[in-house]
Amino acid sequence: MLIAFLLLATGTATAAAAPVARTASGVVRGSSSSGVDSFLGIPYAAPPIGDLRWRPPAAPASWTGVRDAVAYGNRCPAQASTNGPRSEDEDCLYLNVQRPIAADKLPVFVWIHGGGLVNGSSNQHDGSLIAKTNGVVVVTLNYRLGLFGFLAHPGLTAEAGQSGDYGFMDQQAALRWVRQNISAFGGDPAQVTLGGESAGGFSTCAHLASPSSRGLFQRAIIQSGSCISTPLPQAEQAGVTVAQSLGCADVACLRALPASRLVDASTSASLVSRVPVLPRPPDTAVRTGDFGRVPLMVGANRDEGRTFAQGFVGATREQYESWVTSTFDERVLSRYPWPSHADQFTAAYLIGAIMTDSGLVGGIGGCSTSDLVTTFAGWTRTYAYQFDHRTGPGLAPTPGYVWGAGHAAELAYLWPSFDNGTPIAPTFDASERRLSADMVRYWGSFIRSGRPFAPGSSPWPAYNGAKLTLSLRAGGASVPISYRQLGAEHNCDLWRSLPQAGGAG
Structure with a gap:
């Protein structure tokens, strides 16, 4: 006892040894905190620099000795945004593994971050x-973004x-x-759930559709994502336009450009294309049943469009009505009329509702997500949700603007240390803490068994039977809602009669 006391007093006693694991490339040493081992910044592919720019990811170099894995790897090149600071470092293909201490053959959750395929990073999501x-074991990863x-x-x-699919190939390399x-x-490679939000949700659908991703995961979660892609000829033409703007007539010129020039030009996700990794457009593959028919969880947020409509704050009635009639027709204006009492936020709220209900922004939310869920359920067991908590903290709101259940609002409830560029630690009230606990349990149960369940909370029926969607609400008030109720909330009778809307028809 005296010896133990002296050791503690002099600081020579050691805590539990740092966790180590042997990968195919070498041994990594992580860190432990609060019952979780974290291994951060593990290279899963070689740096895609020099001649490897716009090539399939190559195997990472091996190392001798023990590599420290206690800090996140470089963020992939991207412009500064609400998803993080500017980065120009192409040496960025790293992943992170977090596990309960003493893990053994546990289910695995692989998470793909969002950011429109042009920004974002794995270090936003502490698993x-x-x-x-x-x-469960949680894996988060970086992948090449934008033009890279x-x-x-x-x-x-x-x-x-092929071209245009390097970020997807990175994701596949991480899955391999x-x-x-x-x-x-301590993870079980035969029990892998692939999931992601926004661009990560789209990526998840793309991997469902890609034959070369089959067998790499056994369940999937699509949060606020769609399956809509750009045809290869259109994407190639966009690439030619970008190359010309950079003064390049050929690939050799593009490869010689500094990363900073390409970051400056990486402003659009419209370059996502249909390529050999995706031999058919994901949307077509899903509609025809030609995809990996694994158990699915699919959903969106009640007010997706409010995140994208903040630029309309201060717009007048005339500007609002002009936008509606130039984008759709009078039927939309009659369903979303200007109210008798309005303020500086009215136009943004109305346009946000239209964006949500129509799926105008990439087919995300409202009727588009409802239709996607219905399609998936025709082929495989599917669980649908709608995040309906509308008074929580926004990620980067305009002062006075009510974020509602906007795009990405649900992330703070699943990843409470979620960092969307400016560190946030939302102060939840008791009802919001209950919602977070419920969601973490629902998601975890699905990762473990393919069936979402949270003790003491509403049962979550599969959508395949009665077309019920779980409305996620604070304070333990989550409840299944019907296809008809959800359709009425989003005016789906209107949008399904307008096939030009963002994928709802």
């Missing part, structure tokens, strides 16, 4: 709560028979790394 609460990840160009297509290495971290 320790999901891992510890549910007894999704440039389609005839010159690149001529080189390899998981299959090869996750058992060393």
